[in-house]
Amino acid sequence: xxxxxxxxxxxxxxxxxxxxxxxxxxxxxxxxxxxxTSQRESQLALPxxxxxxxxxxxxxKLAFFPMGGLGNSPVVVPTVLSYEDAKAVLKDVLxxxxxxxxxxxxASSDAAGRMPLLLGGTGLGKTFGIKLxxxxxxxxxxxxxxxYCHGQSETGDLFGKMRPAGLTRDQxxxxxxxxxxxxxxxxxxxxxxxxxxxxxxxxxxALNITVQKGSFVWEHGHVVKAMLNGEMLVIExxxxxxxxxxxxxxxxxxxxxxxxxxxxxxxxxxxxxxxxPGFSMVFSANPPGTVYRxxxxxxxxxxxxxxxxxxxxxxxxxxxxxxxxxxxxxxxxCGPSDDGTVVDLRNHPELGQEIAEVVSxxxxxFREKVMVSEVGNRQRIIPGLDHLAKISLLVQRxxxxxxxxxxxxxxxxxxxxxxLALVSALQDKPSLIGSRRIDQADKENxxxxxxxLDGFDHLVGDSIELTEFRGRKxxxxxxxxxxxKEAFESFLAPELNEQTRAAEKAAQNxxxxxxxxxxxxxxxxxxxxxVPTFAEEIIGKLDSTEARDEVRRFMLEQQDPGQQS
Amino acid sequence: xxxxxxxxxxxxxxSGGLGKLGRLALVVEDSGMxxxxxxxxxxxxxxxxxxxxxxxEALAAHELGSLPPADEGQDRDASSAGxxxxxxxxxxxxDQVELFAGNLLYxxxxxxxxxxxxxxxxLFDPGLFDYVxx
Numbered sequence: 198x199x200x201x202x203x204x205x206x207x208x209x210x211x212x213x214x215x216x217x218x219x220x221x222x223x224x225x226x227x228x229x230x231x232x233x234t235s236q237r238e239s240q241l242a243l244p245x246x247x248x249x250x251x252x253x254x255x256x257x258k259l260a261f262f263p264m265g266g267l268g269n270s271p272v273v274v275p276t277v278l279s280y281e282d283a284k285a286v287l288k289d290v291l292x293x294x295x296x297x298x299x300x301x302x303x304a305s306s307d308a309a310g311r312m313p314l315l316l317g318g319t320g321l322g323k324t325f326g327i328k329l330x331x332x333x334x335x336x337x338x339x340x341x342x343x344x345y346c347h348g349q350s351e352t353g354d355l356f357g358k359m360r361p362a363g364l365t366r367d368q369x370x371x372x373x374x375x376x377x378x379x380x381x382x383x384x385x386x387x388x389x390x391x392x393x394x395x396x397x398x399x400x401x402x403a404l405n406i407t408v409q410k411g412s413f414v415w416e417h418g419h420v421v422k423a424m425l426n427g428e429m430l431v432i433e434x435x436x437x438x439x440x441x442x443x444x445x446x447x448x449x450x451x452x453x454x455x456x457x458x459x460x461x462x463x464x465x466x467x468x469x470x471x472x473x474p475g476f477s478m479v480f481s482a483n484p485p486g487t488v489y490r491x492x493x494x495x496x497x498x499x500x501x502x503x504x505x506x507x508x509x510x511x512x513x514x515x516x517x518x519x520x521x522x523x524x525x526x527x528x529x530x531c532g533p534s535d536d537g538t539v540v541d542l543r544n545h546p547e548l549g550q551e552i553a554e555v556v557s558x559x560x561x562x563f564r565e566k567v568m569v570s571e572v573g574n575r576q577r578i579i580p581g582l583d584h585l586a587k588i589s590l591l592v593q594r595x596x597x598x599x600x601x602x603x604x605x606x607x608x609x610x611x612x613x614x615x616x617l618a619l620v621s622a623l624q625d626k627p628s629l630i631g632s633r634r635i636d637q638a639d640k641e642n643x644x645x646x647x648x649x650l651d652g653f654d655h656l657v658g659d660s661i662e663l664t665e666f667r668g669r670k671x672x673x674x675x676x677x678x679x680x681x682k683e684a685f686e687s688f689l690a691p692e693l694n695e696q697t698r699a700a701e702k703a704a705q706n707x708x709x710x711x712x713x714x715x716x717x718x719x720x721x722x723x724x725x726x727x728v729p730t731f732a733e734e735i736i737g738k739l740d741s742t743e744a745r746d747e748v749r750r751f752m753l754e755q756q757d758p759g760q761q762s
Numbered sequence: 763x764x765x766x767x768x769x770x771x772x773x774x775x776x777s778g779g780l781g782k783l784g785r786l787a788l789v790v791e792d793s794g795m796x797x798x799x800x801x802x803x804x805x806x807x808x809x810x811x812x813x814x815x816x817x818x819e820a821l822a823a824h825e826l827g828s829l830p831p832a833d834e835g836q837d838r839d840a841s842s843a844g845x846x847x848x849x850x851x852x853x854x855x856x857d858q859v860e861l862f863a864g865n866l867l868y869x870x871x872x873x874x875x876x877x878x879x880x881x882x883x884x885l886f887d888p889g890l891f892d893y894v895x896x
Contacts, residue, residue, distance in 0.1 A: 345870070347867075347868040348868065349868065371825075375821075375822070375825060377869060377870050378821065378869055378870055378872045379785070379817070379821060379866060379869050379871070379872065379874055380817065380818050380821035380822065380825075381865075381868075381869055382862055382865035382866040382868065382869040383814045383815075383817040383818045383821070383862055383865070384814075384818055385865045385868075386814050386858065386861035386862045386864070386865045387814040387815055387818070387861075399818075403818050403819065403821075403822035404822055404825060404826065405822075405826065579889070583892075587892075587893075617893070617895075618893070621893075621894045621895070621896060
């Protein structure tokens with residue numbers, strides 16, 4: 198509690214949690230505020246618009262707030278986590294609005310007992326959001342099965358099928374994992390029209406596992422296993438699966454559109470499988486359309502059975518910028534490498550942030566050209582956060598020196614990182630003899646890669662927009678060079694560097710204290726003197742005398758002149 | 763891309779420094795003459811395969827931990843941990859590579875570095891590879 202009370206946000210969330218706790222029946226503002234105040238020890242704020250509600254009986258809940266500010270009601274779902282555990286789960290999560298949006302949508306369906314379908318572009322964070330929601334509600338160690346649909350998905354994968362007898366569960370899992378890997382691709386390519394059972398037997402043989410011929414046992418499919426264990430099952434890439442496979446999920450449409458709690462297995466003499474509490478299914482897919490070709494449409498009946506959530510196609514530009522800035526923050530950067538890192542960016546946050554600006558600007562250029570240009574349309578590279586993470590790793594660990602070897606050339610370093618992580622993966626050089634079509638594609642794609650790198654050179658050049666940097670208008674290259682020079686100088690004058698950091702820290706603290714004071718004034722005004730000690734209580738929880746004094750001083754400064762008189 | 767780039771990259775990859783590893787492509791004109799391919803063989807157990815059946819055998823041997831370690835300088839612990847395997851597919855006929863590339867769309871990447879020619883690389887969906895080193 199002491200940690201959150203330093204920040205004004207938790208109190209704002211408390212006001213919202215009141216709605217989640219159905220306090221609307223309390224008509225008087227003072228009654229409601231007193232109730233909220235009395236509950237605040239057990240209601241805490243987490244990042245991503247999540248409130249934690251502790252209950253004395255141990256049945257904790259999470260309140261997920263939608264995008265759009267304080268006026269909207271949250272959705273409350275139970276969690277097995279404590280506040281500290283929930284905080285640990287969210288510790289390394291980038292606070293992107295898309296993630297918050299996915300969490301809220303999943304929570305809404307979960308609370309209503311329905312099956313959500315997330316439709317959106319690759320790299321948007323659908324799978325990440327699902328895994329995060331699962332960890333937040335069921336704990337990070339809870340089992341989560343993710344089934345990836347493909348063109349050859351069959352209902353036996355879901356409900357079960359006969360398998361050769363005499364195999365342990367571990368052996369079956371090893372064979373299935375082997376089949377799902379690149380080895381399975383080679384097996385299927387080798388076998389031509391080989392059946393699924395053939396591939397299974399051949400995979401078993403490759404792994405030296407003996408399969409008894411002519412003897413079979415029933416093996417439950419993923420849905421049945423999830424039902425029997427009360428677990429969440431994630432069906433990914435639903436639109437990749439053929440319609441017959443998709444329609445198998447229709448039987449899970451229960452009463453009032455909720456997820457059915459039982460099903461019949463015709464393959465097992467019509468036996469009824471009843472789900473344990475906790476069973477749920479979540480679907481995700483890329484929407485069929487111009488960008489995602491080779492996808493099957495979802496039939497209208499199944500769409501009615503699901504909570505359909507149409508998300509964006511790509512991460513918003515602001516999210517890309519914010520995510521890149523986060524990745525280049527000292528606490529998120531990876532450690533240096535012995536032979537590739539000269540300037541450890543963790544010690545030079547300003548330089549890291551300037552690099553982040555260049556990387557995100559190029560990333561957005563790349564995404565636009567690859568996704569919308571006529572040539573780029575043939576590319577299936579969907580640039581996402583993984584690519585940004587790779588770039589941050591490369592910039593930190595593989596730095597290029599200047600021509601004279603006296604410093605680091607960060608422009609060249611970034612250029613090489615984006616080339617390695619993004620541009621090199623473009624389809625080019627497909628010089629198949631005799632194929633004029635591919636030769637043509639080769640030329641076009643080469644020009645795409647070249648155009649992208651030319652765009653990078655333009656981006657860091659001095660001919661485009663200049664940025665205000667310490668009172669001067671400079672190009673990005675000049676700013677990077679100036680900050681690199683400072684990084685080298687800081688090795689020579691560590692105590693000066695320490696002073697600068699202390700001054701920056703003091704300025705940050707001052708800004709935070711001013712925000713707290715401003716916030717408490719608003720709360721004071723809202724309470725109209727009903728709880729006169731409220732602001733003082735919050736101030737009392739601040740961690741230092743200086744901070745407490747400063748907030749009080751700021752509050753006095755903000756007094757309305759009329760009130761003061 | 764300079765060979766030194768790929769050298770550093772594979773060192774990181776072999777030690778797990780790159781975190782989540784998927785599928786990597788090393789695109790070279792002649793794998794026998796390539797410095798990058800030679801560096802890969804030093805760092806990662808690399809098998810030359812000439813047919814799809816040999817890909818299955820190599821991956822099964824890797825899975826079973828019976829693959830011999832890399833040429834030299836390879837930390838045996840790193841190779842036995844099953845982090846990476848190199849597959850030199852540059853001599854597999856085009857028609858077989860085309861079939862393989864089509865089926866690879868339905869597979870989960872699992873720390874495999876493919877050494878291939880530029881012509882072969884053109885047969886793959888480029889989205890299949892997390893890193894491409896030239």
